[in-house]
Amino acid sequence: MLEETIIAGFGGQGVMSMGQLIAYAGMFEGKAVSWLPSYGPEQRGGTANCAVVVSDEQVGSPLVTYPSTAIVLNNPSFDKFEPLVSPGGLLIINSSLVARVSKRSDIKVIELTATDIANDMGNVRVANMILLGAFIELTRVVSCESVIHSLKKVLSEDKHHLIEVNKQALNKGTSMISVTH
Amino acid sequence: MGKVLMKGNEVIAEAAVQAGCKYFFGYPITPQSELVAYMARRLPEVGGLFLQAESEIAAINMVYGAAGTGVRVMTSSSSPGFSLKQEGISYLVGSELPAVVVNVVRGGPGLGNIQPAQSDYFQVTKGGGHGDYNIPVLAPASLQEIVELTSEAFDIADRYRTPVILMGDGMLGQMMEPVEFGERTESELPEKNWATTGTRGDGQPKIITSLELNAEALETRNEALQNKFARIKENEVRYETYKTDDADYIMVAFGTVARLTMNAINKARQQGLKVGLIRPISLWPFPEKPFLETRDRVKGYISVEMSAGQMVEDVRLAVNGHADVDFYGRTGGVVPTQEEIYQKILTVTGGISV
Amino acid sequence: MTMKTVFKKTNGLTDNPTHYCPGCTHGVIHRLVGEVLEEMDILEDTIGVASVGCSVLSYEYFNCDMTQAAHGRAPAVATGVKRVLPDRFVFTYQGDGDLASIGISEVIHAAARGEKITVIFVNNAIYGMTGGQMAPTTLIGQKTATTPFGRDESIQGSPIKVCEMLATLDGTAYIERVSTHDVPHIQKTKRAIRTAFETQKKGLGFSMIEILSTCPTNWGLDPNESLDWVKENMLPVYPLGVYKNKEGGN
Numbered sequence: 001m002l003e004e005t006i007i008a009g010f011g012g013q014g015v016m017s018m019g020q021l022i023a024y025a026g027m028f029e030g031k032a033v034s035w036l037p038s039y040g041p042e043q044r045g046g047t048a049n050c051a052v053v054v055s056d057e058q059v060g061s062p063l064v065t066y067p068s069t070a071i072v073l074n075n076p077s078f079d080k081f082e083p084l085v086s087p088g089g090l091l092i093i094n095s096s097l098v099a100r101v102s103k104r105s106d107i108k109v110i111e112l113t114a115t116d117i118a119n120d121m122g123n124v125r126v127a128n129m130i131l132l133g134a135f136i137e138l139t140r141v142v143s144c145e146s147v148i149h150s151l152k153k154v155l156s157e158d159k160h161h162l163i164e165v166n167k168q169a170l171n172k173g174t175s176m177i178s179v180t181h
Numbered sequence: 182m183g184k185v186l187m188k189g190n191e192v193i194a195e196a197a198v199q200a201g202c203k204y205f206f207g208y209p210i211t212p213q214s215e216l217v218a219y220m221a222r223r224l225p226e227v228g229g230l231f232l233q234a235e236s237e238i239a240a241i242n243m244v245y246g247a248a249g250t251g252v253r254v255m256t257s258s259s260s261p262g263f264s265l266k267q268e269g270i271s272y273l274v275g276s277e278l279p280a281v282v283v284n285v286v287r288g289g290p291g292l293g294n295i296q297p298a299q300s301d302y303f304q305v306t307k308g309g310g311h312g313d314y315n316i317p318v319l320a321p322a323s324l325q326e327i328v329e330l331t332s333e334a335f336d337i338a339d340r341y342r343t344p345v346i347l348m349g350d351g352m353l354g355q356m357m358e359p360v361e362f363g364e365r366t367e368s369e370l371p372e373k374n375w376a377t378t379g380t381r382g383d384g385q386p387k388i389i390t391s392l393e394l395n396a397e398a399l400e401t402r403n404e405a406l407q408n409k410f411a412r413i414k415e416n417e418v419r420y421e422t423y424k425t426d427d428a429d430y431i432m433v434a435f436g437t438v439a440r441l442t443m444n445a446i447n448k449a450r451q452q453g454l455k456v457g458l459i460r461p462i463s464l465w466p467f468p469e470k471p472f473l474e475t476r477d478r479v480k481g482y483i484s485v486e487m488s489a490g491q492m493v494e495d496v497r498l499a500v501n502g503h504a505d506v507d508f509y510g511r512t513g514g515v516v517p518t519q520e521e522i523y524q525k526i527l528t529v530t531g532g533i534s535v
Numbered sequence: 536m537t538m539k540t541v542f543k544k545t546n547g548l549t550d551n552p553t554h555y556c557p558g559c560t561h562g563v564i565h566r567l568v569g570e571v572l573e574e575m576d577i578l579e580d581t582i583g584v585a586s587v588g589c590s591v592l593s594y595e596y597f598n599c600d601m602t603q604a605a606h607g608r609a610p611a612v613a614t615g616v617k618r619v620l621p622d623r624f625v626f627t628y629q630g631d632g633d634l635a636s637i638g639i640s641e642v643i644h645a646a647a648r649g650e651k652i653t654v655i656f657v658n659n660a661i662y663g664m665t666g667g668q669m670a671p672t673t674l675i676g677q678k679t680a681t682t683p684f685g686r687d688e689s690i691q692g693s694p695i696k697v698c699e700m701l702a703t704l705d706g707t708a709y710i711e712r713v714s715t716h717d718v719p720h721i722q723k724t725k726r727a728i729r730t731a732f733e734t735q736k737k738g739l740g741f742s743m744i745e746i747l748s749t750c751p752t753n754w755g756l757d758p759n760e761s762l763d764w765v766k767e768n769m770l771p772v773y774p775l776g777v778y779k780n781k782e783g784g785n
Contacts (some may be wrong), residue, residue, distance in 0.1 A: 020186070020357065027186055027359045035186075035357040039212055039295070060444040062356045062437070065518040153186070204619060230618050234611065235644035242608035242641070246584070246615020249602045254615075272605050377600035377616070379623050381579035386549075388594045390585075390603035 001031075001056045003141040004064040006081055008049035009073025009094070014128035017154050018071070019050035021132065024150030025142035026054040034062035047076045054141050069139060071131055072098060073114075090138060092131055110134060112176065118169060126169035133173020144170055184359040189349060190215035192324045192360050193283055194223060196331035197255050199362055202281070203229030204254040206243035208236060210262045211295040212351035213285035217257065237262040241269030241282070248278040249389045251376030253335050257283035259351075260301055261292060270344055271310030274406070275391025277375075279338035281331070283347045285354040286487075288514030296514025297351035299436060302491035305346050306465040313403055315410050317417055318346045318464040320435045324358040330462070332365055337417055339370045341409055348464065350487065352437045352516065413466060420468035421460045424450065428457030430530050431475060433496050434485040435461045438517065442485050445522035454530055464492070472499035481505035483529055485522055488512060547573040551595045556663075558751040558758025560715040561589060564657060565596055567725045568628070571732055572599065581624040582616050584609045586638075588630040589663040597628075607638025610645035613652045624735055626653040632662045635671040635695050642701070646741045649706030653731045654743040656697060659750040660769060667753030671695040674772055679753070694772060698745050702778035708740030710779035714747040716765040720775075739781050747773055 005022065009015045019035050026033035037050045051064035069090040070081040078093065078100045085091050087106040096115030112134055118127040136144055147170060151163045187195070194216045197205075205220040217233070224231040234240035240256045247254040258266060263284040273280055286301045288294040305318045317337050319330040327349070334345040377387050393399040423443060425431055434442040439460040449456045459471045459482075472482075481504050484493035493508045500506050509525040511517045544550075547569025555561045572578045581599040585591060587606035594601035604612040609627035617625040634642050634656050642654065661679055662668040668681040672694050676685040698712045709731055713724040724746055731742035747769050749761035756764055777783070 023357060024186055027184055033186075033359060036352060037355055039351070039355050059358070059440075060447070061441045061519055062358070063352065063441060063516055063518070065520060204615075206615065232614070232618060235640055238608065239611040239614075239641055239644065242605060242611035243615035243618070245604070245608075246602065246612035246617075247619045248615070249612075250582075250616055250619045252619050254619075268605055269608070276603070377582050377602055378620060379580045379582060379600055386598055386600050388601045388603070390594060390601075392591060392603055 001054070001141070003054045003069065003139060004067050005052045005069045005071065005135070006049055006064055006067040007052070007071045008047065008077030008081055011048045013073045014125065015048055015073060016050050018128045018132050019052040020154045021147050021150045022052045022054060022142060024153050025146035028146045028149055029142055031055060031142075032057060032059045034059040036062040047074065049077065049081075069135065071135060073128070073131070074098060075100060092135055092138075094127060094131060096127070108138075110138065110177070112173070114173075117172065121165070121169060121172065123165050123169075126166055129166045129169035130173040130176070133170040134177045135173075136170075137174040137177035144174060184361050186357050186359050187324065188215050188355060188357050189324050189327060190285065190354040191219045192327045193257070193331055193347065193349070194219035195362065196328045197281065197335070198223055198227055198229070199365060200253065200332040200335045202253040202255050202335060203227060204247045204252055205229070205231050206234050206240040206247070206254070206256050207231075208234050208240050208258065208262060210259045212287060212354050213257050213259045213283065215354070216283065216285070237265035238268065241266040244280050244282075245269055245273055245276070245278060248273065248280045249276075249377050251373035251378065253279075253339075255281045255283065257285065259285045259287045259295075260289050260298070263301065264304070267310035270316070271312050271314070272391050273344040274310075274314040274316065275312060276389050277342040278344070278389065279342050280344045281334045281338055281347060282344055283349070286348060286350045288512070294514045295351060297353075297437065297487060297516055298512070298514055299350060299438065299487040300489070300491065300512060301348070302464065302486070302488055305348055306467070306495070314406065315413075315465050316344055316346050317341075317413055317466070318348055319419070320348045320462060320464050321353065322436050322439045322460065324353075324356070324360045327353075328360055328362055336368045336370065337413075339373075340368070341413055342375075343409070343413070348436070350437055351514075417463060418466045418468050418470065419462035420471055421462060422471055423458040423460065425457035425459065425471070425475060427455050428475070429455045429480050430457075430526070431479050431482050432456060432458045432485055432522075432526070433461070433482055433492065434458065435464060435492065438485055438487055441517060441519045442522050444519040445526060448519070448523050449526045454526065456526055456530070461492070467495045467499065469499045472496070476500045476503035479504055481507060481529065483507045483509060483525060485517060485525070486510045487516060545569040545573050547571070547578055547598055548596050549598045553596055554592060555589065556752045558749060558761055559589070560748040561657065563715055563721060564655065564724070564746055564748065565593065567721070567728055568626070568655060569597060571725065571728045572624075575729070575732055575736075577624050577732070580622075581626065582620070584613045584616065584625065584627040586627065586629040586633040588633045590628050590630055590657065591664065593628050607633050607636070608641055609633070609638065610641040610650070610652070610654065614645055614648070614650050617650060617652050621651070624653070624732060626655060626732075628655045629657070630663065631656070631658045631660065631670040631672040635697055639671070639695070642697075643704070646701045646704045646743070647706045649708070649740040651735050651738055651740060652742075653735050654741075655728070656743055656745045657748045658697075658745055658773065659748040660694075661750050661753050663750050663753055667750070672697075674768060696773065698743070698778040701743060706741050707743070707779045708781040709734040709742040711777045712745040712747070712773060712775050714765060714770065714775055715749070716747070716762045734782070737782070745773070
């Protein structure tokens, strides 16, 4: 198993922590993982992305050019990564914020109005967890339990009270996929 | 202690602390700032000291002062800041003081950018500052290897009374991977009876200096330094080979680029191309042995670097005309993709051989 | 008949003959520092940091552990030493080119951090070792190898007054400017050096003594004329006195 994922969006949407959650979860499950962020001025409000590799064997390249999955949370990220998803791969779109439609027929495209759903749940900031839930359900690269376990690592201690709402959002994401697919 | 997920920059810092480094003098610069911040938080926990200097120049000179007292001390920077440290590094060599200097390389020349690069290869392996000298340079390719090499860097520094450079790039510094900090094996190291700590209880005043106004005396001193460099060359070469036994072509790459290259090699192998890898871990001393062993039976070598072609010069020296030497590089912070490297393999080897 | 010892070289200095020019007051200042270290009985607990310039070889003369610093960097090197060995005495010995030109950043920041070190700053208004070029402390109108028509304020700016500048920093504990142009002032210089090391002993912060000194060779004057030149030309620009005394409340 080799899953090379790129998660991209605006800084502040939680794309970095989504990637870290996958990496932690993979590590807890005994898999080889790497997490590589884009860094620099673009972190400050611009477009940010990270590459996560989860593998049964030692991770060769932490750098991902043609991801097996891309999760995009804004228009520029869609424009940049939609063409790069490797054939047979997966594209998950936060369609609340992305006003583009993929024309590719060689990949699986999932559109989720994650921001709207998160708003309905009362916390717009957990949109990323809804997308992550969907990703897990579709790829099974790590388990939800491992991600929930990882929340304690990624969230600083003063934010541990948010674990519950993140967990709910994650489950929401998984159930949306299992219902529709 | 089990596996933990950390950023490369933080791994360098933690590995240094575990190697007994209690003093760190630094100055912020991207992409190594996490290292400085980690030290600021961590060193007080072990009774050590972190001090943010007013410049890289001041930081390396604080390292010089601290190293002179015999403690393990470190500083870190990235390319533009590393250039500013050259003065102090030359003095550390001349005064024979042990220290570990980290360079998390970014795109250059000048201010360049903050993306990953390996274009400081010449600077770290061919001297960098003024005078006749070399410095051991270790280039880890994974975060787990950082743990091991940071510890070794301090041991080499103490064993030979020399600064040691730990060289990574922005990618290695910023990425996260699981690492495990095992028990360190303590090496037997010479006593630091040269340290200037005040003469109370230990005899005559000691002097730490790189100045020697008498030409013959300085030449004698330089000969001693050269002998030391020869000993380092003898004992401290580190490298790894991957699938070179039956290889027709051997790739040469270090640090993160070696990992990208390995992926390209695996892809080429799937196509029946016999390609292998030599990964120098010590950039100086450069590993000549794996080239001597292979240069009369392979068709050629391809050096892959995040530079315009620097290590390839050492590859050519080691191959010494016995085989072709080719090069593929990207500069300015552009990371070569494994696909590009694979294409280069196809071009050089003449394509699919099955 | 036994001779009575009436004068003895301080144990604070080694037996090495110095390389300083005749009439230069570096030798006097070395001796004063050596005497203070000996009288305070801290020679064995002291690490000195030599700088670059005429006093580059001062590590040959002070009878304590010594480290040679790069040009201007002595306060940074001293910071490294003192931070590792806070219970030891650490001093730098720097000239005006080293401290006020290339090393002005290092001394300002060491002072601002309140490093508990003592800086002996020898100001003779010229670069000595390199052959008499303009220093940051060269006087307006003073001729040097690089100001052959005299220092022109409109071209080279005006002299840096280091004591006045550093005294503005909260990290400084004791700052005094003294002179070596006659015996009473030499005695006063010694008292100032002693106060600076006492300041360090008490852990009050950064201490610096600026000592007006001569350079007969590069000034083109004989030793006596040089002493007069300090008095007549340097004192008006560099007024003597205590610029900062944290303990004394100023």
